[in-house]
Amino acid sequence: MKFATTVPWLRLCCVSLLATASFLIPVRGFAQALPNNPNQAIDPNDPNILRPTAQSSSILSFDGGKRLMSEAESAVSSQNYDSAVKKLQEARLVFNQLSNFYQDLTSSFSGIDNRVADSHRRKALESAQMRDESTYRLALVYRAQNKPELAVPLLVQVIKSQNPSRELGSKAYQQLLELGFADVPFERGNFKPITPAPKK
Incomplete structure (x- = not known):
């Protein structure tokens, strides 16, 4: 009687051992060698092609953002404004992310x-400056497309970020004047900080 109940347990143990052993034996068809160069990454579009992840080739870098701005400038030169808008929006996003990451x-x-x-902190400031520059250029492209409703909010953002007393902020305010959104001229050279009256 005991022998009859022991046999199924024995079979179960043998099957379990065989199953475990089969997992331990490497299967050549499924094994892949990792890249020898740790600085190479797998391209998600084609995992069989490795590309270096150097900062200069990454989109999330100063060089990547500047490259987008340069491509936008070329698009503006050929009056391909839709492409310029796309590139400047991407550049703006890149520089904004860089600024936020460096602030963190x-x-x-x-x-x-x-x-x-x-x-x-210096890198965050440089990134923010480039973000504002790309935002300003994007506003100019919207002006060229006769879309002031898209240009005005961007120009206001530049002024808020830069301050009207700085060159880029002053240029953005000048654009608002030309668009008729603002009606009081502001000259950066005549800027005098307002000091509160002395308390009596």
């Missing part, structure tokens, strides 16, 4: 390593 890094390292925090 600045916050993370602030008080821990000020040297690192300062480096990232």
Whole structure:
């Protein structure tokens, strides 16, 4: 009687051992070698082609954003405004993301390593400057397309970010004047900070 109940358990154990052993034996058809160069990444569109992930070739970099702005400038020269809009929107997004990421890094390292925090702060400012430059150029393209309703909000964003006393902010305000959205001229050279009256 005991033998009859032991046989199924014995069979089950043998089957389990065989199944486990089969998983441990490597199957040559499924194994793939990893790339020897750790600086290469798999292209999601074609996983069989490896590409380097250097910063200069990445879209999420200063070079990537500047490349988009350069392509937009070429598109404007050939009056391909739709392409220019697309490239400038992408550049604006890239520089905005870079600025946000560098600001986050600045916050993370602030008080821990000020040297690192300062480096990232400078990069955040440079990224923000390039974002505002691409935003301004995008507004100009919208003006060329006779779409002031799209240009005005962008120009206001530039002024808010840059301040009207800075060159880019002043240029953006001049565009608002030309569009008729603003009606009071502002000259950057005549800028005098308003000081509160002394308290009595």
